[in-house]
Amino acid sequence: MYRDELENHLNQLLDIPRFQDYCPNGLQVEGRCEIHTVVSGVTASLDLLQAALEAKADAVLVHHGYFWRGEDMRITGIKKRRIALLMNHQINLFAYHLPLDAHSQFGNNAQLGKKLGFVENGRFGGQDIMMQGELKVSMSLAALGDQISQTLLRRPMIIGDPDKTIQRIAWCTGSAQNYFDAAILQNVDAYLTGEISEQNVHAARESGVAFIAAGHHATERYGVQALGNHIAQEFGIQHQFIDIENPV
Ligand SMILES: [Zn+2]
Known part of the structure; x- marks a missing residue:
């Protein structure tokens, strides 16, 4: 062509x-x-x-x-x-x-959600790029971490109580750690992105919303x-x- x-x-x-x-x-x-x-x-x-x-x-x-x-x-x-x-x-x-992060079918967020068993039910953040939804099967934070490791072939860095049950989740691939505060306002149990910054650790501890850094490249x-x-x-x-x- x-x-x-x-x-x-x-x-x-x-x-x-x-x-x-x-x-x-x-x-x-x-x-x-x-x-x-x-x-x-x-x-x-x-x-x-x-x-x-x-x-x-x-x-x-x-x-x-x-x-x-x-x-x-x-x-x-x-x-x-x-x-x-x-x-x-x-x-x-x-x-x-x-445009590739955001696309509803071929986008990074849509594809990652599909891989990890997240069902999207809305968007938030600037230019409607970030996704939120639910896990197909709710599980503990530790079990979710294991599932992410197996799927992405990379161990994520996780801040949060391993026994916490995760049902509602927000996610954005790459380096979207600056949107953690916006994700906390969405009332989710966990936020997943590629990279993590120092201040995200404190925000995770103080909000109770788990932070999962699953790799910029990997996501x-x-x-x-x-x-x-x-x-x-x-x-x-x-x-x-x-x-x-x-x-x-
Ligand atoms: Zn990127």
């Missing part, structure tokens, strides 16, 4: 004009016009790009691309090496940040995979997700 066709499809599907984001969404680096093979990954790191090159990808699809607000705008050092690899090999880079693997599988089915192109291990 043609690159322009793919870009239009993804931009419309993810409704990118709806979001105020910290980076441009859509085609970030232009490569060849025709796309047969797409590699997806969480972050457009050099390791992912090299793996995509080996896989003969025409396009790379990621959640974390380039050109973040406030960063050094020069194309030097790490950024030069990444962009040079893409341009030297005519590989397109597509990046979708907040954001699933949206881009679902989106890649969708375009493979829809357009008959090859798609492969490549997981570049990241402990954070």
Whole structure:
């Protein structure tokens, strides 16, 4: 398929004009016009790009691309090496940040909820990105931690009483620890996100709402995979997700 066709499809599907984001969404680096093979990954790191090159990808699809607000705008050092690899090999880079977190079907939050058995019954927070809902089967905080470990293949950091029963939960993938206060106001038993900050520990202890830090990378693997599988089915192109291990 043609690159322009793919870009239009993804931009419309993810409704990118709806979001105020910290980076441009859509085609970030232009490569060849025709796309047969797409590699997806969480972050457009050099390791992912090299793996995509080996896989003969025409396009790379990621959640974390380039050109973040406030960063050094020069194309030097790490950024030069990444962009040079893409341009030297005519590989397109597509990046979708907040629109991919939020999408009701292919989004990181929707996909993570599905994986962990959370049933969404509402949204909250800025731009309606965060989800809240209930566990299909309520369980203790300790049991939920075990289930998350087994599903995400990474042990979460948990602040809270292990014996507390968890029924209502709010969640947001990635680094959404700053939304913990908003989650506490939703009257949930636990809040799950990727990363944790020092002050979250105190807020968890004092509110009684458990905090689960399940990994920024680990919680954001699933949206881009679902989106890649969708375009493979829809357009008959090859798609492969490549997981570049990241402990954070
Ligand atoms: Zn992220």
